[in-house]
Structures are given as C-alpha cells and as structure tokens.
Amino acid sequence: MTSPSEPALALGAVTVVMAVVALLLALSRRKQVRRCREMDAALKSAEARKRYAESRTQDLEAHEERFRAEVGHLVSARLPALALNLISSHHPIPGLLQEKAAGPEDAELLDSVLTRVSEIVLKERRRVDAAARAALRGASQDSQALSYRLQSELDGLQREFTGSRHLTHRMLAADHLNEQNLRLIQRTAIVCGAWPGHVRKDTYVAEIVTGASSRLRGFDRIKINSRIATNVGIVGRAAEPIAVVCAELMANALEHSRDDLAVDVSLIQTGNGNVSITVDDAGKGMTAEAAARGVRLVSADSQDVMLTELGDPPSQGFVAIGRLVADYGFHVSVDNPSPYGGVRAVVTIPPNLLASIDEEAEPPSAMAPQPAVAPKAERRPATVAASVTGHGTDPATEAGDEKPSTPAPDGADGLPQRRRRGPAATAGLAAPTYRAPDPERSLKAWSEFQDGLDSGRTGSDSEETQ
C-alpha cells in the first residue's frame, strides 16, 4: 500500500491540518481583535467616567468653597449689618458675595437665615421694651400721684398762709418746681402707655392753654392771644390730654428760641368749628429730617414707638403727643414754618371735643387771657368799699359799669376817676389830681380841703371835749 501517493496523501493531510490551523488562527485573531476593541472601548469609557468624576469633584469643591465663603460673609458682614439695619433702616444689608454664581436654593437658604434672625431679634426687642416700659410706667405713675399730693399740699398752704412775702414767694417757687416735675413725669408715663392721670370737667380753652404754660420754666415768655368766644371749652375727657400736648409744644418752642424772645400762642375758631391752638416760635426751625420725624411721631398711626427708638437724649414730647392724638382724636401739625422762621405747631380740636360752658355758673379764671374781641366787662357793682378810702368827705357816687374812655372832668367832690393814659398822678394823699393846673379849680379844691379839715377838726374837737 505504500505507494507514491502516500506522500501526496501526507501532504494533503498536512495541508488540511494547516488549513484547519490557519482557520483556527484566523478565528482566534478575529476574536483577539474583537476583544481588543472591546477593551479599548471599556478603557475609553472608564477614562471618560474618570474625567467626569474628576470634574464633578472639582465642581463640588468649588461649590463648597463658595458656600463656605458665603456663610463666612453672612456671619462676618451680613448679620452685623442686619443688626444695624434693625436699629436704623438706613444701614444697608449687603447681598451675597456672588449673586449669579450661587444657586437659587443657596441664596434662599442664606436669606432665610436673615429673615429668621430679624424676626427673633424684633420679637425679643419688643418683649424687652414692653418690660422696660411697664417698669418705667409704674414708677412714673407712682411719682405722679405723689406729685399731685404735693401740689394739693402746696396749694392748701398758700391759701392758709398770709405771712411774710418772702415765704409766699418761695412757696410759689416750690409750687412751680413741682409743676415742672409733674409735667416731666406725666410725659414719661404717657410715653410708656399710661393715661394722662385724671379727668377734668369741661374747661375753657384759654384756661387749658394758660394752665399748660404754667407747667414750664420761663412761662413768662409765652404770650397767649385768644380770639375765640369766652364760653368755648373742651370736654372733660380731652381737657388734660390737650393741656399735655400744649405744654409739650410750648416747651419745644421755649427750648428752641432765645431766652429773650416771646413764644406766641394764639387761639382761634375756624369756620368749620374747629378750635386751633397755634404755637409760633422764633427759633432756627427744624431740618427736613427732623420735621419728617416729628410728623411721623405726632401722627395717630405711630402708636407703638419703642423706648429704644426715642434717641439719646430721648425725645419724648412728640411720642407723648402721638399717643394722645391716637387716643383722643384731635390733630397736631408740626411741619409748618412760623412767621418768624421758626416752627409753627398747630393743635386742631374738632367740634366733637368742644363744649360750651355757662359763664355765669362757672366764671373763667382771672389768670386766663381774655379774648381780644368783645371783652366782657366784669365790673363790680357799686359797693360799700368805695366809701372807705380814708377820706371821710368822699360820697359814694360810683361810676356806672361802662369804662370811661376819656377821663371825665372830676367834680371836686366826686370819686377819682380812672385814667388809663393820663400822666402819673402825684403821689401822696387820696385827693383827686388834675391834668393841667387850673386856677379856678385849684381854688375850689383847696377851699374844700380847708373845709374838710375844719369839719374834721371840729369833729375831733367835739369828741375831745365830750
């Protein structure tokens, strides 16, 4: 069987094997290539992921950095600025460090910190302020009550005592000091939420304004001109509050004008029935800022002004006025210039707070100014006292109720007439004096003088001889 075809066979077999091997190799290579490609792809995606992870880490780190910086900014700059802003609103609160870079959630979160802190601070501030007000109000009201008792004592003492003039003077001075003290205490109590302290009966406007002026140092400088009817009064419940308001406005006027300048107060009744009390000073006036603050404080909607907002030294006057305006419903304006360039403050009292008072039943006090128009001549009727001038010859021929506008020619036996603008009468006896020397009159007067002396002498002579 060994034939020459055997090598061929062997060759063929080898070829077949080779072919198979080649096929296998080819197959394996393809597989290899595919795996290579797959590995390549995997490597690429892994690199991409790594890059992604790296960039994300960088982003997060940057974000954390920014956030940390924002929190640091919040603590070091924004919160202190908020605290200042809560004290006075013209302190600005800075925004975020990087408004645009920060995400909306971050900005919201950081801003909510500010909102929350300001809520807490304001709530706590109100609580502390209310406690301080309550303490101050209690102390002021006790002190006010004591001052009223002192006032009663001093008033009683003045009425009982008629001794040395020096002592009277000092009693009046003590009374005045007590009134000034009372005004300050009452004002503090009102700022702290107390009521004015007592209810009066219906009171004349002129009396209220005069009474208010008496509570101030330097009340002599206040000139009150009344141009309202004498019977116009203020209803009892509003009398003391309006007195307090007038006292505060006049105190401001006195304080802000020079010591030798008068403060003009005028009372008028306007066409619509309001009574206006105008206080004009000749001071420097208020700055626009001060005027705006004043207007805000004296308006009815400035109810909850806190003690911490009063400033240092505390300006309590306007705050007290604002509280009374809100409680009693009159109106106060402080932003007009006065004719002298100072401040004109006007208290406007609506008709529902006015009352008409019977002047016969309750005559107005002598201390209140009388109105410039139509003064009511309150004259004493002819009394026995007229005949006791120490001159026995004076018959009691009393002039009527009308005021003599020109001096009537004195009869030699008539009572001396009042001469408003006559020259100063010569000092001495109670004999009538004349304007110009007149020989006839002189003769008559002297002869009557002599007659008088004669009769006096004969009278005393007869008494002596008896």
Add this chain to the structure above:
Amino acid sequence: MSRGQHQRRLLPAYLATGAGSAPLPSTLDTLTALRASGVPLAAYHTPVHRRVVELVSGGSLTAVEIAAYLSLPASVGLMLAEQLVSDGLLKASVPIPDALAPSRAGRPSLQLMEEVLNGLQSLRVA
C-alpha cells in the same frame, strides 16, 4: 387719679404774680384799701394784674377782697397788690381801723395838722 368732687387745680397761683420778679418787702396789710392810680399797664403785667386794676378802677377794695374776687390765696393777693403799688398802678390807703383810731401812734398830731392848715391858708392868701 383724682376722680370725684375734688377737681385737680389747673391754674396755679404763681401765674398771677409772674415768675421772674423778686419778692418785695411786706408793706401792705390785708385790710389796706387800694385804688387805681391811672398809670397804664406795662407789657410785663399779667392778665391778673389787669384784672386787679380793673377791679379797683371804679373804687377801692382791700387786698383780701381782691384776692377773693379773683379766687386767689390772700397771700398772693397781697403780693399782687404790692407789685402794683410799687409799679405805681395802685395807691394804697391806710386801713380803716387805723383811720377810726385817731390816737394811734405814728399818725400826725392835731397841732401838726393845724400848722399845715395855717401854712396852706397863708399860701392861699398870698
């Protein structure tokens, strides 16, 4: 704080006399009669001064009466009267009890009055 029949005072008595003036010495008695002299009021006089002058411009009143008319304490009425007398607006006369007591010390004697009368008569003749 004071509600009831007692009304809290609104107008204190020192308003009547004015604040700045120094106290004058006591020269008047409560029963001294006062009359207006006709001198006009000055700017520094208070409305109460005006009322006092008006009260006595028709005739004389004593200081206590003035105080009572104005419902002021008597001591303040006296102070007012002394202020006005020293300003020349009022004239004070001797109180009535003094006038009724001729033997009171300090008053001029009858002899002195006669001498004055003689002097006056001689003046008139001349």
